[in-house]
Amino acid sequence: MTPKIISVKIGYSNSILLVNGANSILIDTGVKGDLQQFKTLFNKYNLKPTDVKLIILTHTHNDHTGNLIELVQLTRAKVLVHKNEFENLKTGFTPIPSGTRFYTKVVVFLGRNLKPRHASPEPFIADFTNIANYSLSDYGISGEVIHTFGHTAGSQSVLIGKTLIAGDTFFNIREKIIFPPFANNPQQVLKTWAVLFGMGIEEIIPAHGKKFRVEKAVTEFEKWNKKLKIRG
Ligand SMILES: [Zn+2]
Ligand SMILES: [Zn+2]
Numbered sequence: 001m002t003p004k005i006i007s008v009k010i011g012y013s014n015s016i017l018l019v020n021g022a023n024s025i026l027i028d029t030g031v032k033g034d035l036q037q038f039k040t041l042f043n044k045y046n047l048k049p050t051d052v053k054l055i056i057l058t059h060t061h062n063d064h065t066g067n068l069i070e071l072v073q074l075t076r077a078k079v080l081v082h083k084n085e086f087e088n089l090k091t092g093f094t095p096i097p098s099g100t101r102f103y104t105k106v107v108v109f110l111g112r113n114l115k116p117r118h119a120s121p122e123p124f125i126a127d128f129t130n131i132a133n134y135s136l137s138d139y140g141i142s143g144e145v146i147h148t149f150g151h152t153a154g155s156q157s158v159l160i161g162k163t164l165i166a167g168d169t170f171f172n173i174r175e176k177i178i179f180p181p182f183a184n185n186p187q188q189v190l191k192t193w194a195v196l197f198g199m200g201i202e203e204i205i206p207a208h209g210k211k212f213r214v215e216k217a218v219t220e221f222e223k224w225n226k227k228l229k230i231r232g
Contacts, residue, residue, distance in 0.1 A: 032066030058167025082154030150189030172209030
């Protein structure tokens with residue numbers, strides 16, 4: 001079945017709850033801080049914490065993995081991370097990605113020199129990893145985890161019908177910023193976008209900002225395609 005998709009802002013990152021009774025799924029665990037927000041969220045949708053059976057991490061930056069340890073204790077959910085980032089999570093070190101704009105390049109330069117662990121998660125051993133796409137049919141949900149590399153080497157998104165729960169593969173902040181301000185491989189982000197457009201996605205729920213229609217991203221694609229080609 002198609003679950004109800006609920007987005008909740010935890011710090012400055014969205015966590016997404018796929019409401020599906022005793023087989024509910026949580027995507028990302030926000031910025032570390034307020035576990036109560038999750039408890040309130042589960043209550044609101046008549047879920048016991050243990051109804052959350054799976055936590056999917058779109059990647060291992062710490063604004064997506066905060067509260068993970070506390071949430072696992074609360075829900076006893078299994079945790080899924082892409083194989084390429086299993087070690088990052090295990091060791092609690094994820095490198096700061098590169099800036100894709102002038103100001104984020106400056107931020108990254110300072111961060112790497114002053115606070116190299118800034119993006120790192122708390123160490124955690126995930127229950128399982130995926131390499132290829134991962135179907136959610138075991139949870140009675142029509143949808144799948146798909147690979148969306150570029151922001152990081154193990155970035156993934158969840159596709160439910162024509163809605164993409166995108167992690168940091170798309171942003172939607174300050175009106176115009178759709179392309180991730182930080183990315184390990186900006187060219188790869190664009191390749192990923194092209195594949196997603198080809199799949200016919202219609203709606204995007206980013207981890208930062210509100211959901212939006214894909215057309216907005218297509219316009220950005222043209223711009224960034226030119227920009228990155230010029231730079232080589
Ligand atoms: Zn990120
Ligand atoms: Zn993020």
